[in-house]
Amino acid sequence: MDRQHVAALLNFCATVDSRVRRSMATQEQAAATIRSWAEALAHVPAVADTVDWDASRAARRYYEQAHGDRSAQFRPIEPADLLAAWAPYRAELMNRHTDPLPTADPDDVVAWRAELLGTRHAVAHGQQPPSEHRALTAGGPHPDVEARLRAIGSCIPAAARAELARYRPTRAAREAAVAAGQPDPLGVRCDWCQAPAGQPCRSRRTRPDGSVRSNAHRARPHPSRVDLAAARLATAV
Template structure:
């Protein structure tokens, strides 16, 4: 991000969390210098082969919504580097347009493509057309769960957000998700997307059996009809 983009990101962070507002102009300039230096190689947005792109503003929003600590520039740069590693790991070098009889040009195009992918300036090339990739409905279910979190980060956070981790697992494995439907249990009636609750209205770690049955029936209904 350039200095203007970083300034806009800082303004967004202050709007969400006024605690982070600098005390005076000198402090504001110093903060902008620090953020601009650390985020110089971090783009504001970048594509991802699964269709869940990087968005620096969403990283800021997630941190402020989930952490009790004021946001630092490293809270943006670290997730970006995890995102970038995930994208690069998925990238397979496409056949360069350069003449293979010109090794220097051929190699330069390969390296240029890899560099652009690593910077987020170009999408990763995958062999999805050969392997098929994830089924469209799987990609849709994962996208519906929210903005992108790299696999390595998601695994590290699984213990802290078990409900989402379970929903992602079910989406990836093509299993019915009880939170996709409202709970039919009379004493619960949790809406779609919300966890079931016990008689004390405390969230349950698992869905009521009748809710899972309903989700299962709806999940397999199109397949059965076919």
């Protein structure tokens, strides 16, 4: 906040707290108060739409909360109270922020770092919205990437997929079945053990009292699940 913002905020606080008005009874007192508040709140925005922040509402909440706190209701608002109120909003912004790639030359370490820190500074002080990961990945892949995927058929090359098959046999078996035109049992929900689509079936063993003793993964899906996947495939064809 600059001095103009601070002056407007103090004027608002004076309407609900006469002590603030009395502390700025003279022009010199008002100027000194505005100057000191502006220095303390230089990194706190007056308004930040990205997190629904408004300094005047924060000041109002301070007095609403102080009404039930005997240790605070006799103390007028101070810059520290607004700094404390802004802190969780600032943390929320930074938690949502994903550093975008600077446009500066990576070999120019000084310029690259300055741009990176400048973006973080602007986000932390509500000057610009955070650059979220979802926003960075929205809109699909680059046209060059799409063309390459169409050429090779998958984002994982065939040689790499073959090497990975021994480490993920279940997925490899599913991919082989689909490639051969056979049904993928794990592509549907199992009505027998209630395993969701994409998850292997489970073998539940119960005790005499009915409680579950074990719930281990099955190497093969339940027959009813295989039949359901075959029926779905036949319907799709």
